[in-house]
Amino acid sequence: MRFFFLIILPLMLTVNHAFAQACPQMGQTPQSAFPICGTRELKQASVPLCAGRRINMPSCRDAVPPTEFTDRNPFWYKFTCYQAGSLGFTITPNDLGDDYDWQLFDVTGRNLNEVYTNASIQVAGNWSEIEGLTGANNTGTRLMNCEGRAYPKWSSMPTLQVGHEYLLLVSHFTNTQSGYELAFGGGSAVITDPKPGEFANAEYRCLNNRITVKLNKLFRCNTLAADGSDFVLTGSTAGITSAAGVNCGTGFDMDSVVLTLDRPLPAGNYTLQVKTGSDGNTLLDACDNPIAAGRSIAISVPIPQAVPFDRIEQVGCKPDRIRVLLSDPVLCSSVAADGSDFRISGTGPAVSVIAATTTCAGQLTDTIDLLLNGPVYLEGNFRIDLVRGADGNTLISECSVETSLGQMVPFITKDTVNARFDNRVRLDCVYDTIFLHHNGAHGVNSWNWAFEDGDTRTDQSPVKVYTLFGQKTVMLKVNNGVCEAEHTENILLNNTLIAAFRIGTPVLCPLDMATFTNESIGNITGHRWDFGFGPGTRLVTPQPLRFPIAGREQVYQVRLIVTDDLRCEDTVIHTLKTVPSCRVAVPTAFSPNNDGVNDFLYPLNGYKTADLVFRVFARNGQLVFESRSWSQKWDGRINGSPAAVGTYAWMLEYTDTELGNRVFQKGVATLLR
Known part of the structure; x- marks a missing residue:
C-alpha cells in the first residue's frame, strides 16, 4: 500500500491552557484541515507544538479532576461522507508511550469555528489518558470517552450521514514532536469521492486576461503546475503563462483555478483542455485520482459591450447621495473621484455631484455612490446625465469599452414633511371630544394616529371621544410616499370631577363628634352635604357634627354632591353608624x-x-x-x-x-x- 507522507517542520510554541494561542501552521486549524483519502494511510512525521484553543465539552463537564479540553498540538482532517455507514479508524503513535486524543465534528453548513463552542456538532471522541493506539472500532462501547485512565482508548464507531461534511481533530497531549499514522478501516461508510474529475465551467475575464476554471470536486493544490502547463487553450494564439489555485494560500485543496494568458482573447469560441503538466501529472485529488488528460470545456468570448448607465437605487427622503447600480462591473479607475462623470439637472433646487466613491473588488465595481452638495429637502424632477469627466472618459468596462455619451436616468425627490397637527377640545359632563386635523401639506397622503388607549385611526381629521378624562396622548405619523415624520402631543381634558370624602370614624359612640375630610377633585364651584338628619350644608368641609344617639344602633347615609364650572355633578355616599354604648363588656x-x-x-x-x-x-x-x-x-x-x-x-x-x-x-x- 502506498503511504501519503506529510512532513511538517516543528514549530515550538509555549503551551498555555488558560490563554491558548492560535496554532499558525497549515493543518493546525479547522480552516486549513488536511483533505482525507479514506483508502490510504496518512503519516505525520512530526507534530508541531502549540497551545491550541479551548473546546466546549459539556458531556465531560463532570470529569474528575476537572479538565479543560483543548486542541493541543493539533492536526485537523476534513472529509465528506459519500455512502452512509459506520466510520472506523486507527491512530498509531510513532512512540507508543505518547498520548493522543481525538474528536469528530459534523460541520455541515456550519461556521468551522463552531467546533470550539457548539457541542451539538460533536459526533464522537476519545480523550483517555492511556498511552498508545486509539481510534474507533467495533470493540468500543461508547461514542464519547472523556479524560482519565478510567476511560478506554477505543470508542465505538460513529454513524456518518451521506452528503455531510466532517472534521476530525487529532490532538497530541504529550508535548513531544513524534508523529503518528492515521488509517481508516473497519467501518461501512465511504469517505472517498467516487466522482471522476470534470470541468464545471470556465469563463474568460478581460481584466488581466484571465480564465477562471471551476472544477466539479476538490483537487490538491500541490498537483497544480504553477506555469499553467496542466492546461492548453486551442483556437487562439494566446498562451497560458501561469496558474493559481483559489484558496491554496490557506488550505491544501482547491476547486477553482485562475489561468493567466499572455494576451487578450478576441471574441470567438475556444476550447480549454487538460493535459499532463510540467510536474508530470494533471490535477490529482486526495486519493491521487486525476482529472483525465483530454478533458475539455468550451469557452465562448462575446464581443465586448459597453456597460449601460440606466439604473439608480430608489432615492429616499432628503437624499445627500445617490447610488448608481450597474448591470456589469466597470474599471474603478474609470470613475472620476470628483464625480465629474455625472451631471444633475432638473426643475427642483440646484443639485450637483461633488464626489464619487466606489467599493472595488479586483479593480472592478458595479456600484458608484454620488455625493451631493447637500441634502435635497424639496420636491423636484431631476435627471442624471453621464458625461465625460475630468479624467477624460465616461465609464469603461472590464474589456476596455467606454460607455457612450447621452445616457441618463431620471429621478424625483419629495418634500420633507411635518407631522404637527391641530386639535380642538370640547368638554362635557359625560363625553369629552377631541377634534384633530393635519393640514396634509407637502404631499402627505398617509396618516397614522395612535392614542394612549390603543385606539388607532388613518383619516386626516379624526374625532376622538373620551368618557374617562385626564391627560391623553396623541401620536401621528405622516408619509408622502418617500418622506415621513412623527409628532406626539399630550392633551389635558381637565374636567375630571370626582366627589369624595372621608369620615373620621364610621362608628360614633355617645358624645363622639363626626368629622369629615373633603377629598373631591375637579374645577368645583359648589358643594351640597346631606347628613341623613337635620339641615345639610354647602360648606367645602363641614364643621364637626354630633349625630343623635338612640337606644339602639342607627345607620345614617351621608351624601356629598359637587358641581363644577360646566354645571356637571358627581355624588358620593358613605354610611355612618351610631351606637348607644362603647363600654366593652362580656355577658355573664x-x-x-x-x-x-x-x-x-x-x-x-x-x-x-x-x-x-x-x-x-x-x-x-x-x-x-x-x-x-x-x-x-x-x-x-x-x-x-x-x-x-x-x-x-x-x-x-x-x-x-x-x-x-x-x-x-x-x-x-x-x-x-
Missing part, C-alpha cells in the same frame, strides 16, 4: 340555642379596641375558644360538639384606641340551654 350568661337571643359569648361594644385577644376556658383549664376580633363569637361548641352547661372562665385584653392604654379583664360566664 348566654344560651346558644339559635333563638336569636344571647346565642354567643363575645366582648360587646368593642368599637374602640385594637390588638384584642379574647379566650374562654373550661373548668379544667382547657382553652375552648380564642379570637382576635371582638366580632368573632363563641357559639358554645368545643371541637364542633355542643359544650356542657356550666360556668366558663374568660380572659380579655385589648388596647383602648381612645386613651391608648392596655386593658386586661377576666370573669366567668354561664352557658345555659
